[in-house]
Amino acid sequence: MHVAITGNIGAGKTTLAQMLANHYGWDVLFEAVEGNPYLADFYGDMERWAFNLQIYFLNSRFEQVKTIRDSGKSVIQDRTIYEDAFIFAKNLYETGQMTPRDYETYRGLFENMLSLVRPPDLMIYLRADLPKLVRQIQKRGRSYEMSISEDYLASLNDLYEQFAVDYKVGELLIIDVNELNYAERPDDFRFVTKVIDEHLASRVNARTSLV
């Protein structure tokens, strides 16, 4: 079983991935944030560091793809390779912060990698509106994320919504997390696991469901 959690910055993926891993006894794979050599610089000057950061994330995510393939265990993954390309890199290109030739080079590499990527058995999209994202980013208080603008989050959210519509290579479960606080309210976490259990039980019937 390979489950992946997808969603915008501050949606609550990392917390939920850890909680689900504990609950179901799955291994968990996090994103490369600590020790990421580009992330802080990227938030200071996106245009300068866009290509470098995207290559770094693409490589680290591809490493995870290989780990998942070779592990033979049930794994939950915090964010996927699809988001790097279809959301983050695309947004940088569309907003003029990644040049066409860099984007083309990046996409060529991504397409090559994609031929070796097996989609997760279940993708869980945590849908959150801007106020929720902003609150969570401020709450965790990473200094380099304080420069994230609402425009940036809004563009990413638009691309996430498009991604949810276009995602056809596997099953997608959409959970609206605007009113949920599973980190602090056990009932909310029970709600999420119930939805996942139901979805896993009815996998043959539905490819996309929404709660």
Ligand SMILES: Nc1ncnc2c1ncn2[C@@H]1O[C@H](COP(=O)(O)OP(=O)(O)OP(=O)(O)O)[C@@H](O)[C@H]1O
């Ligand atoms: N491909 C990418 N391009 C640009 N920034 C990225 C990319 N992938 C991840 N990031 C950034 O790296 C950091 C990852 O932090 P983290 O793992 O805590 O996840 P997050 O996106 O904030 O999610 P959550 O709060 O839902 O756990 C965020 O600032 C995120 O936007």
